[in-house]
Amino acid sequence: MAATEISVLSEQFTKIKELELMPEKGLKEEEKDEVCGEKDHQSPSEVEAACTSGALQDSVLEEEVELVPATSEESEKHILTLQTVYFTSEAMELQDMSLLSIQQQEGVQVVVQQAGPGLLWLEEGPRQSLQQYVAISIQQELYSLQEMEVMQFHALEENVMVASEDSKLAVSLAESARLIKEGQEKNQLAERTKEQLFFVETMSGDERSDEIVLTISNLNGEEQEDQPTAGQADVEKAESTKNRRKTKGAKQTFHCDVCMFTSSRMSSFHRHMKTHTNEKPHLCHLCLKTFRTVTLLRNHVNTHTGTRPYKCNDCNMAFVTSGELVRHRRYKHTHEKPFKCSMCKYASVEASKLKRHVRSHTGERPFQCCQCSYASRDTYKLKRHMRTHSGEKPYECHICHTRFTQSGTMKIHVLQKHGENVPKHQCPHCATIIARKSDLRVHIRNLHAYSAAELKCRYCSAVFHERYALIQHQKTHKNEKRFKCEHCSYACKQERHMTAHIRTHTGEKPFTCLSCNKRFRQKQLLNVHFRKYHDANFIPTVYRCSKCGKGFSRIHLWFYSFRFCGLAELGGPGSVSLLRLQSGCPAGLHHPKAGHGPEDPLPGQLCHTTAGTGLSPLAA
DNA sequence: ATTGTTCTCGCCCTCTGCTGGCAGTTT
DNA sequence: AAAACTGCCAGCAGAGGGCGAGAACAAT
Numbered sequence: 001m002a003a004t005e006i007s008v009l010s011e012q013f014t015k016i017k018e019l020e021l022m023p024e025k026g027l028k029e030e031e032k033d034e035v036c037g038e039k040d041h042q043s044p045s046e047v048e049a050a051c052t053s054g055a056l057q058d059s060v061l062e063e064e065v066e067l068v069p070a071t072s073e074e075s076e077k078h079i080l081t082l083q084t085v086y087f088t089s090e091a092m093e094l095q096d097m098s099l100l101s102i103q104q105q106e107g108v109q110v111v112v113q114q115a116g117p118g119l120l121w122l123e124e125g126p127r128q129s130l131q132q133y134v135a136i137s138i139q140q141e142l143y144s145l146q147e148m149e150v151m152q153f154h155a156l157e158e159n160v161m162v163a164s165e166d167s168k169l170a171v172s173l174a175e176s177a178r179l180i181k182e183g184q185e186k187n188q189l190a191e192r193t194k195e196q197l198f199f200v201e202t203m204s205g206d207e208r209s210d211e212i213v214l215t216i217s218n219l220n221g222e223e224q225e226d227q228p229t230a231g232q233a234d235v236e237k238a239e240s241t242k243n244r245r246k247t248k249g250a251k252q253t254f255h256c257d258v259c260m261f262t263s264s265r266m267s268s269f270h271r272h273m274k275t276h277t278n279e280k281p282h283l284c285h286l287c288l289k290t291f292r293t294v295t296l297l298r299n300h301v302n303t304h305t306g307t308r309p310y311k312c313n314d315c316n317m318a319f320v321t322s323g324e325l326v327r328h329r330r331y332k333h334t335h336e337k338p339f340k341c342s343m344c345k346y347a348s349v350e351a352s353k354l355k356r357h358v359r360s361h362t363g364e365r366p367f368q369c370c371q372c373s374y375a376s377r378d379t380y381k382l383k384r385h386m387r388t389h390s391g392e393k394p395y396e397c398h399i400c401h402t403r404f405t406q407s408g409t410m411k412i413h414v415l416q417k418h419g420e421n422v423p424k425h426q427c428p429h430c431a432t433i434i435a436r437k438s439d440l441r442v443h444i445r446n447l448h449a450y451s452a453a454e455l456k457c458r459y460c461s462a463v464f465h466e467r468y469a470l471i472q473h474q475k476t477h478k479n480e481k482r483f484k485c486e487h488c489s490y491a492c493k494q495e496r497h498m499t500a501h502i503r504t505h506t507g508e509k510p511f512t513c514l515s516c517n518k519r520f521r522q523k524q525l526l527n528v529h530f531r532k533y534h535d536a537n538f539i540p541t542v543y544r545c546s547k548c549g550k551g552f553s554r555i556h557l558w559f560y561s562f563r564f565c566g567l568a569e570l571g572g573p574g575s576v577s578l579l580r581l582q583s584g585c586p587a588g589l590h591h592p593k594a595g596h597g598p599e600d601p602l603p604g605q606l607c608h609t610t611a612g613t614g615l616s617p618l619a620a
Numbered sequence: 621a622t623t624g625t626t627c628t629c630g631c632c633c634t635c636t637g638c639t640g641g642c643a644g645t646t647t
Numbered sequence: 648a649a650a651a652c653t654g655c656c657a658g659c660a661g662a663g664g665g666c667g668a669g670a671a672c673a674a675t
Binding site: 296299300319320324327328331332346348349350353356357377378381384385387388402404405406409412413416417432435436439442443446471 | 657
């Protein structure tokens with residue numbers, strides 16, 4: 001089998017790879033020897049030279065293909081070998097050509113098998129010859145490899161054509177990239193392409209083996225002679241600037257023309273300039289992401305493997321870097337906050353937090369919404385705000401499936417609607433209990449806050465400065481006989497009653513009978529008068545005594561008669577006892593409104609009103 | 621040149637508080 | 648019956664904590 005893999009990774013990474021990711025390493029190393037007939041100690045350039053010297057065989061017969069990303073010592077090239085292809089150049093029509101799918105197994109090994117509809121077409125120019133096509137499809141489960149493929153293929157689409165001595169073997173993967181990723185992803189890919197460009201070369205492997213070798217080379221290192229990329233151009237420009245600013249004998253300062261960076265050290269300057277290129281020679285074998293430095297790669301690989309060497313002594317947390325551990329300890333354990341605000345007591349663990357905090361003093365809002373006037377002080381708030389435009393509600397209640405725009409809102413909902421023993425909030429100023437703290441605050445603000453303006457009682461002259469006190473006071477006026485007569489001890493609940501009463505003192509009689517000009521103090525008295533004396537249809541109620549048969553127009557006259565007749569039987573007036581009177585009061589002889597209140601007499605009892613009226617003349 | 625440390629940016633999260641619509645109660 | 652009142656509720660924004668990860672720096 002065929003693969004050339006030159007590991008340049010750190011010892012740590014290599015170890016991880018060996019132990020965890022490459023259980024079949026031994027096997028693969030054996031296979032390496034067969035790839036291009038070279039040994040492990042070969043440099044990548046040597047490998048490449050050996051591989052490029054051959055031509056792609058017209059037919060490849062075996063069923064296994066191995067795709068091994070391999071890095072040179074500079075980690076700039078990746079050699080892919082396709083060891084098995086199903087078609088022969090002249091024998092097959094293009095449509096019939098089986099596509100190859102590549103599955104990644106155990107990190108590096110790739111098996112090719114026949115697949116259904118093609119996912120990737122590798123082609124260059126018109127489909128004239130099968131020799132110009134290589135078809136690869138990549139399974140969905142091929143996680144990051146797929147990403148790399150698309151990225152590289154898209155790179156080729158960006159007019160970076162194959163650099164191969166034998167043009168018939170060159171492949172361009174433009175069409176294929178479109179087939180796999182369209183729409184939004186395409187834009188993302190385009191951007192990424194700018195960051196990482198590759199040559200793809202195809203060539204035959206050893207004549208005795210059925211191999212196709214794809215060499216994917218980082219364009220950023222090789223292209224600049226002919227067609228420098230934008231990044232490279234910048235670097236060159238900067239380098240020239242650097243040279244111009246060198247002065248013999250004086251302390252040199254290197255200025256980056258791409259950004260504001262300056263450094264007195266050339267090594268720092270060179271390192272910085274690499275940030276303006278897309279040169280990321282260190283490849284992660286797990287996701288094929290590339291990095292500028294080995295340290296970055298190692299940290300990145302640790303995220304795959306879960307390796308977190310820096311463990312906190314005070315809790316179970318562990319981190320990839322020592323800096324993360326230090327920061328964690330400051331946040332959680334030491335609470336050291338070196339960054340202090342000059343305008344308030346705020347202090348933070350990180351400078352960026354202080355910077356963000358200061359915006360609350362300055363009012364700076366750098367993040368402008370593109371759809372409204374809102375601007376936020378940090379990116380997260382703007383992102384959250386954008387949900388108000390999109391209508392997105394990412395948080396769903398797991399019980400009632402109501403959706404919410406913010407997690408906190410959902411949390412409150414779950415607690416209040418579905419929670420048990422939901423905490424309530426007691427108002428410190430009154431007995432009110434409110435479910436939400438924020439609403440309690442509203443309650444206190446509305447009812448218990450001091451009011452500079454005087455709050456006057458609507459029933460009396462009392463004045464308050466707190467709304468709650470006013471309301472409580474006004475309730476005391478309820479059911480009270482707050483209308484008191486200035487001339488006697490009379491008091492009543494309603495103002496109209498007092499008005500009528502006052503007329504008993506003033507003698508005023510504002511209601512005049514239109515038929516006889518008789519005057520009355522109350523309208524009700526006038527109505528009774530009119531019905532009795534001027535209304536022909538009026539039939540007066542007659543109360544008849546069951547003892548003597550006598551009729552009475554008013555109920556209390558009837559009651560007097562009834563009691564008199566009863567007393568007469570017992571021995572005449574004056575011998576009456578209260579007990580006898582109570583028992584003698586007939587049922588139904590109550591006040592017309594009897595039975596509507598707690599003070600009303602029960603059937604058989606003497607009505608208070610009637611008793612009061614009736615007792616006094618007899619007792620006297 | 622390499623490697624460990626520090627700085628910085630960005631993302632996501634929680635807590636907090638205000639707002640306005642709604643519905644039930646009171647006036 | 649209508650208006651006023653008030654707690655309930657979801658929407659929304661302010662502020663800050665915590666951490667992942669890349670860039671820059673410094674030591675070797």
